[in-house]
Amino acid sequence: MSLFSQIWRPHGGVHPPQHKDASEIESVTMPLPEKIILPMSQHIGAPCTPVVKVGDTVDVGQVVADSDAMVSAPIHSSISGTVTAMKDVLLPGGRKSQAVVITSDGERRPHSSMKPREPKTFEEFIEAVRDSGMVGLGGAGFPTHVKLNPKNRDQIDTIIINAAECEPYIVTDYRECMENSWDIISGIRTVMTFLGAGRAIIGIESNKPAAIAVLSHMAATINDPRRSITVKALRTRYPQGAEKVLIAECTGRIVPAGGLPADVGCIVMNVTSVAKLRRYLKTGTPLIRKRLTVAGSAVERPMNLRTWIGTPVQDVLNFVGLKQPVRKLLYGGPMMGLALMDPELPVLKQNNAIVALAEEDVQEIPASTCIRCGRCVDACPMSLLPTSITKAYMAKDTDALKRLSTMTCMECGCCTFSCPAHRPILQTIRMAKDILRTAK
Amino acid sequence: MEHTLLVSSSPHVHCGMNTRDIMRDVIIALSPALAASVWLFGLRALAVELVCVASALAAEYLSRRVMKRPQTVGDLSAVVTGLLLAFNLPATIPLWQAAFGSVVAIVVAKQMFGGLGQNFVNPALVGRIVLMGSFPETMNNWVDPLKWLSDPLGHLGTVDAVSSATPLAQMAADSTVEIDAMPLLFGMRGGSLGETCVIALVLGGLYLVIRRIISPMIPVVYIGTVFVMTWLLGADPVTHILSGGLMLGAIFMATDYATCPINRSGKLVYAIGCGLLTVLIRLYGSLPDGVSFAIVIMNILTPLIERVVRPRPFGNKRGKAVAK
Incomplete structure (x- = not known):
């Protein structure tokens, strides 16, 4: 890892009102x-x-x-x-x-x-994960058995557990941490064992001190002399839980454009996914x-x-x-x-x-003209130029769109959130990405 | 309960800020300098400022109407342009000339290029430069501060007041002249309406930075470059940064959203360029002050700077991303 990438941190992000009023409400079953x-x-x-x-x-x-x-x-x-x-x-x-x-x-x-599953080999483990029907529970829904089986499995050294939960209102991962912390830690151990990864980092925003305390305590209580599971408190800002941002914040590694976390030796799993996976192996549900x-x-x-x-x-x-x-x-x-x-x-x-x-x-405020204030540029965690992408889209200039790394956009919405002219910037970028997909 | 569900694309929340709020904050930031101008140059200053703002608003309203475009006079940007232009004029300027400058700024420099955000040079500076070229005599007719107190109302009609040399003009004439810094901080010198009181301008600048309307990058780098360059070239750096239109230009004009580069590294290059050009014009050009021309030249170079200096998107590495 170069010195540069160690000190480099993604800039940008925004601070929407959190509305996490439900965070201390215990889960009930419907x-x-x-x-x-x-x-x-x-x-x-x-x-x-x-x-x-x-x-x-x-x-x-x-x-x-x-x-x-x-x-x-x-x-x-x-x-x-x-x-x-x-x-x-x-x-x-x-x-x-x-x-x-x-x-x-x-x-x-x-x-x-x-029925409970007791996989012995990596292949049996992946088969069990597939049978569980598990997908990424952070919202993206990527099949877990595919994620846990990268082509370069021997290069994976770090499991990153995403407990950042930077979206307003949502506290499900926080409740998982508070209610099922043991499943989380043992689930991480299972995944680390089968993947041969030497360490795991739980990334969690600093606005959840109780969850940080519980997980740190759990990680310290288990029999793990090498302290291979650590909890990392991250500054509170949206989109801290976006995969590439999280990897950079936790490890300093930068996933190359168009690449996967595995390209930098990481696998990122949602905290509820890893706990649910553990429960599946134990109970078969x-x-x-x-x-x-x-x-x-x-x-x-x-x-x-x-x-x-x-x-x-x-x-x-x-x-x-x-x-x-x-x-x-x-x-x-x-x-x-x-x-x-x-x-x-x-x-x-x-x-x-x-x-x-x-x-x-829900207020629909009509868009006015771009005043070039640069708030979208400052807010973009991927260091893109939303204004230039918009212009290139209007001109249907696919070369310019490529040059501007339009496909790197992860659609976090920070640009639209911060635009004082209320322009639908992200929606324009989505359409620009569509042009690039069809141009291929 | 009846639900009418609205379907739209994410994000579904907004920071709550709008263009008008930004312009209102800029007007608030300009008000200390506005107050200072009235204190220093009397009611005549207020008259010039009112005329500039009113004619800017009228020009904005009428040009949008004539062009059959959505009305934008409510976004308050014309007020900012009018105020900034007034701040760049001497107190003695005939009011019709001030109005003419405002109309040029709004119609020619701003609306003809598509309105707010589309202009490629700062409208207020265009107004000032056109007035300088058209009416060099009245544009260089400076009065001493506080002189109006001797004749509080009589000065309103005076157009041909006694000329007083600005510090920069004095230095241009005789480079060995010593100028006291303290009076400059409070604006005790001849000069344009809003440019002289450094303390009021810095106060406004701090407000803009705290409210996150501007980043401190451009003013700090611009003023810093002028300081270092004048010092290196043997001039008096303190007097240079405190006089002329530098404070006004660096804090309020060079930071104009539409005409400065949009990304941070671009802003750095732009601010250094503004500083270098200002010093070159001041020390080697025939004009005593070079702030207006320096900023306008850098405005014109902005698209070029944005092409050359752009942020590196996440994951686009010069080298390569390595795992271990």
């Missing part, structure tokens, strides 16, 4: 839903194909959809009941996906495949439940809810209660979250929050 809707696309990669048909009886934890593709993850039923329909749903972002609808019989009958922070100005009682994957968002809203009409309904937080067009859409694997905003928080 009642069983009457029906669940399981879209075939709940991860990055190839959508699954249903392996059940209408009329089939399914059990809790039974695989209902799978795919032969490398980058994909099986989908399990979170309830027992009957497959009552196959329908198309329109997911936020405009993706259409087939979905399996299962009506509950209220019995919670476990499937025979749910695949990814069928997910903790959600349900908050926002329209919500009566903000909560951390253990929901069954596939539960319609409307059921979640009914459970927490609403005090005002919802004007904007988000999968995730307000910086990177996706707006839902229909509250009948289900909770997905990679969801970590449902944010319901009332009218007062």
Whole structure:
């Protein structure tokens, strides 16, 4: 590692209001839903194909959809009941996906495949991870078995656990740290063992001192004379939990443009993912439940809810209660979250929050002309020039867009957040990326 | 409960700031210098400032109307331009000339290039330079500060007051002349309305930095470059940074968003360039002060600077990213 990269830290970032009011509220479990809707696309990669048909009886934890593709993850039923329909749903972002609808019989009958796993070899471990249906729970939903099996496995020396949770409102990872810290630490040990990585760093923002204390204590109590698991407190700023930013903050290593964390010897896992993976190996329960922070100005009682994957968002809203009409309904937080067009859409694997905003928080202010103040340039954690990218996009100049490293944009939204002219900068950059993708 | 869901792309929150807030902060930052100008040069100063602001607003409103463009007079940027132009004029200037300068600044330098953010040179400086070229006599007619107190209202009508030499003009005429720094801090010298009171300008600059409207980079580097260069070239650095339009130019004009480079390294190059050109014009040119021309020249070079000096995107390495 060069001296330069050791002292270099990503600049930029913004400080949106945190709204982490739900952070000290203990998780509660939602009642069983009457029906669940399981879209075939709940991860990055190839959508699954249903392996059940209408009329089939399914059990809790039974695989209902799978795919032969490398980058994909099986989908399990979170309830027992009957497959009552196959329908198309329109997911936020405009993706259409087939979905399996299962009506509950209220019995919670476990499937025979749910048994503890004891992998001995790396190959068995990866197979178990795949069977768990695990995807990155930080929001991206990248299949975990692919992430944990990089081509250059012998070069991985560091596991980074992402507990930064820099998005406003969301506190699910914080609750995981407070409620299941032992699963986190032992999960990290399991991953380190199978990957042969010598150290793990838990990156967490300094605004969560209780979680930092709990995890540091846990890491110190386990039998680990080499102190290979450390907790790193990071300054509080958005987007501290973005993968490349987190790697730079924790290790000083810079992932090359277009590269993967593995290129700099790192694997980044969300803190809830690693704990859930540990619980899967111990109990055999695949990814069928997910903790959600349900908050926002329209919500009566903000909560951390253990929901069954596939539960319609409307059921979640009914459970927490609403005090005002919802004007904007988000999968995730307000910086990177996706707006839902229909509250009948289900909770997905990679969801970590449902944010319901009332009218007062949803102001559409028309864009005015760019005054070149440079706030977007200063805010960009990737050191891009959003103003120049916008100009190049308007001119449809693909060469300029390439020169400006447009594809390096991770869509964190800091530019749009900080623009005093209220320009939709990020949306323009998304369209610019689209031009580059089709130009290839 | 009825929900009408709005679907839009992320982010769904905003910092809450808008263009008008920024302009309002700049006006607040200019107000100490405004007060100082009235104290130093009397009600006549206020008259010039009011005329400049009013004609700038009128020019902005009318040009947007004539061009059938969305009305932007509410963003307050014309107030800033009008004030800055007034700050660059002597107290004795005929009011119609001040108004003419404002119209040139807004119509020619700003609106003809597309309005706020699109102009390639600072509009107020264009107004000043046009006035300097058109009316050299009235633009160089300086009065001594506080002189108006002897005739508090009578001075309003005076146009041909007694000329007083500015410190820079004195130094240009005789490089050995010694000038006391203390009076310069409080603006006790002849000069343009808003440029003389250094303390008021620095106060405004600090406000802008604290409110994060500007980064301190451009003023600090610009003034620092002038200090170092005049010192190296054997002139009096303290007098040089405290006199002429340097404080006004470095804090309020060189930092104009539209006409300075947008990234940090570009700003550094730009500020050094402003400093070098100012010193060259002051010491070797025929003009006593070079701030306006230095900034305008660097304004014109800004697109070039932005092309050459740009930030390195994350992960684009000169060398390569290494794991171990």
